[in-house]
Amino acid sequence: MSTSRATMIEFDNVHKYYGDYHALRGISARINGGEFFSLLGPSGCGKTTLLRTIAGFEDISSGAVMIDGRHMENVPANKRPTNMVFQSYAIFPHLSVAENVGFGLRRDPRSRAEKARAVEEALEMVGLKGYGARAAHALSGGQRQRVALARALILKPKVLLLDEPLSALDRKIREQMQVELIKLQREVGITFVLVTHDQEEALVMSDRIAVMFEGEIAQLADPETLYRRPNSRRVAEFIGVMNFLPCQVTGEAGGHIQLEVAGLGQVEIEPAQAPGVTRGGPASVGMRPETLTILYEGQQAGGREAPGVVEEVVYYGDMTYYDVRLDGLDHSVRISMRNVFGRPVLDIGTRTRVAWSPGALVLFR
Numbered sequence: 001m002s003t004s005r006a007t008m009i010e011f012d013n014v015h016k017y018y019g020d021y022h023a024l025r026g027i028s029a030r031i032n033g034g035e036f037f038s039l040l041g042p043s044g045c046g047k048t049t050l051l052r053t054i055a056g057f058e059d060i061s062s063g064a065v066m067i068d069g070r071h072m073e074n075v076p077a078n079k080r081p082t083n084m085v086f087q088s089y090a091i092f093p094h095l096s097v098a099e100n101v102g103f104g105l106r107r108d109p110r111s112r113a114e115k116a117r118a119v120e121e122a123l124e125m126v127g128l129k130g131y132g133a134r135a136a137h138a139l140s141g142g143q144r145q146r147v148a149l150a151r152a153l154i155l156k157p158k159v160l161l162l163d164e165p166l167s168a169l170d171r172k173i174r175e176q177m178q179v180e181l182i183k184l185q186r187e188v189g190i191t192f193v194l195v196t197h198d199q200e201e202a203l204v205m206s207d208r209i210a211v212m213f214e215g216e217i218a219q220l221a222d223p224e225t226l227y228r229r230p231n232s233r234r235v236a237e238f239i240g241v242m243n244f245l246p247c248q249v250t251g252e253a254g255g256h257i258q259l260e261v262a263g264l265g266q267v268e269i270e271p272a273q274a275p276g277v278t279r280g281g282p283a284s285v286g287m288r289p290e291t292l293t294i295l296y297e298g299q300q301a302g303g304r305e306a307p308g309v310v311e312e313v314v315y316y317g318d319m320t321y322y323d324v325r326l327d328g329l330d331h332s333v334r335i336s337m338r339n340v341f342g343r344p345v346l347d348i349g350t351r352t353r354v355a356w357s358p359g360a361l362v363l364f365r
C-alpha cells in the first residue's frame with residue numbers, strides 16, 4: 001500500500017520513435033509515491049521502452065518525463081533516483097553474494113564495517129540473511145533474483161524499476177516471489193514499477209496497472225476495476241476470460257441502460273457497467289465465467305436464468321469449466337464453477353439452466 005500519495009513519476013504526452021517506428025504514442029500518466037505500479041501488455045506494446053524512459057536508458061522523441069518533480073531531460077541514467085532489476089540475473093557470478101550486493105557502494109564514503117552492515121540488512125530484507133559469503137554462481141534462480149533485488153535496494157532509490165524480474169522462474173517459485181515482493185515493497189515504501197506480460201502477476205501485485213497496446217495506454221486502473229469494468233473488449237480479453245454476447249441498446253430510463261441481449265433477453269444495467277462506451281455502433285455484453293452458475297435440476301436461481309445445452313465439460317480439480325450454448329445463441333459461453341462437492345455431474349448434451357446476474361455484465365461497443 002502507498003505510503004505517500006504525491007506524484008513520483010509523471011509522463012506528459014511521451015512519444016518515442018525508433019527510426020520510423022512509433023513505439024510510444026502519446027503516453028500521459030502519473031505514478032504515485034509508494035505505489036506498486038505495473039505496465040502490462042503483450043509483447044511489443046512498448047512497456048519495456050516506457051520503463052527504460054524512466055531509467056534514462058532511452059531518450060524520448062517528444063513530451064516529458066518527470067521524477068519527483070524534476071524534469072528528466074538531460075539527466076543521465078546514473079544521476080536519476082531510480083534503479084533497475086532485470087529479467088536475466090544480472091549478477092557477477094565470480095563474486096560472493098555480499099560482494100554483489102555491495103557492488104554499488106564501491107565509492108560510498110562509509111566505513112567498511114558500515115557498508116557490511118548495510119549489505120547484511122539488504123540481504124535480510126530479501127530473505128537471504130547469512131548468505132553473504134556464498135559464491136553467487138552457486139545460487140538458484142530465485143536466490144539470484146533476490147541478490148539482484150538487494151543490490152538495487154541497498155542504493156536506496158526512490159523508484160525501483162523491475163523488468164519482468166520473475167519471468168525466468170518456475171511457477172511455484174514465481175508465485176512465492178510475487179508475495180514476497182509485495183511484502184518487501186510495503187516494508188520499504190519505495191515506488192515499484194513492474195513490467196510484465198503476465199496478467200495474473202499484475203493483478204496479484206499491483207496497486208494500479210496500465211494496460212498497453214501498440215504504444216498506447218488502453219486503460220489505467222486498480223486491479224479490481226480492470227477486471228470487473230474493462231473499458232474495451234480488448235482489455236477484457238487480455239485480462240482473464242470473458243464471454244461476449246451480441247446485444248442491442250434499446251433505450252435509457254431512470255439512469256439505466258436497457259439492452260436486448262442474445263440468449264439472455266431484456267436487461268437493465270448501470271452506466272458504470274459501460275465504462276468504455278460512447279454512442280453508436282454494434283454492441284456486445286461481456287460476462288466473466290465465474291459470474292455464471294449451472295443450476296442443477298430443481299435448483300432455483302433466485303435471480304435471472306437462461307436455458308441451454310452443455311457442449312463441453314473440462315475438469316480442473318478445484319474447478320470445472322462448462323461450455324453451454326444458451327438457446328438463441330450461436331456459440332457457447334464458458335462457465336467456471338468451484339468443485340465444492342467434488343466431481344462434475346453434468347454430461348455433454350444435457351439440457352441445463354444457467355443463472356446469471358445483470359450486475360455482472362459489462363457493455364462494449
Ligand SMILES: Nc1ncnc2c1ncn2[C@@H]1O[C@H](COP(=O)(O)OP(=O)(O)OP(=O)(O)O)[C@@H](O)[C@H]1O
Pocket residue numbers: 018021023041042043044045046047048049050197
Ligand atoms: N532499440 C530499438 N530499435 C528499434 N526498435 C525497437 C528497439 N527497441 C524496441 N523496439 C521496438 O519497439 C516496440 C516496443 O518494444 P518494447 O521492448 O518496449 O516492447 P515490450 O512491450 O516490452 O515487449 P517485450 O515484452 O517483447 O519486450 C517493439 O516493436 C520493438 O521491436
